[in-house]
Amino acid sequence: MSLCQLLSILELFHIADGIEKARLLPRFIQVTEKNLLLILVIMLEEIQSEPVVCVQFLLWNILDLLRYPxxxxxxxxxxxxTMLRTRYTLWIPLYVLSVATxxxxxxxxxxxxEAAGPNSIPIHPPFILLxxxxxxxxxxxxxVWQLLKERQRHLDKLNNKIKRR
Structure with missing residues (x-):
């Protein structure tokens, strides 16, 4: 999972090179957020056995399986x-579940x-998480608001193409 998440940094280069049509800043935040959460899970071995971590990784993979194809x-x-409708219909509830987990x-x-004690970081880590x-x-x-707008735009384009036929 660590290797896959680290390779997700390549997505940023695809956007910057114009291979993928997406906004760079939101994707950068998403990739950074996932990698930071993964680092936290790796650092805290006790959290690795929690069921919510398994669900989190499962949701991330399902979201990627919808987006990449x-x-x-x-x-x-x-x-x-079919892929367009599936991606933009399932993506939103799965994304909300992913954020919740x-x-x-x-x-x-x-x-x-908190139990780990103070580190060399000047700001207390639980405060950062709170x-x-x-x-x-x-x-x-x-x-989610942007995804709903994007979904509407893509489905409107699709409906216009179907009407023209």
């Missing part, structure tokens, strides 16, 4: 109507970080 078909110039994982990590949880909710809200 769609993007591949789009880059090849043969977009699939991420919040639960971070919340469960708080006592473990600050991050509302930021996570705000970011997820904005992302």
């Amino acid at each position: 769609h993007e591949l078909l789009r880059v090849m110039g043969t977009p699939s109507v 991420e919040g639960v994982t971070l919340y469960q990590a708080l006592p473990l970080l 600050f991050y949880l509302p930021v996570l909710v705000l970011g997820a809200t904005v992302t």
Whole structure:
């Protein structure tokens, strides 16, 4: 899982090179967020056995399985109507579940970080996580709003093409 998440950094280069048509900043935040959560899970061995971590990784993989084939078909110039509808219909509830499980994982990590004691970091790690949880909710809200707009735009384009035929 670590290798796959680290390789997800390549997505940023694909966007920067124009291979994939997406906004760089939101994807950068998403990739960074996933990698930081993964580092937290790796650091805290006690959290690795929690069921929510397994669900988190499962949701991440399902989201990627929805996105990557769609993007591949789009880059090849043969977009699939079924993939388009599936990606933009299932993506939103799965993303919300993913954010919820991420919040639960971070919340469960708080006592473990507290027990670990003070580090050389000037800011107390549980304080950082408590600050991050509302930021996570705000970011997820904005992302879902953007996904709904993007879904509507793509489905409108698809419906216009179907009407023309």
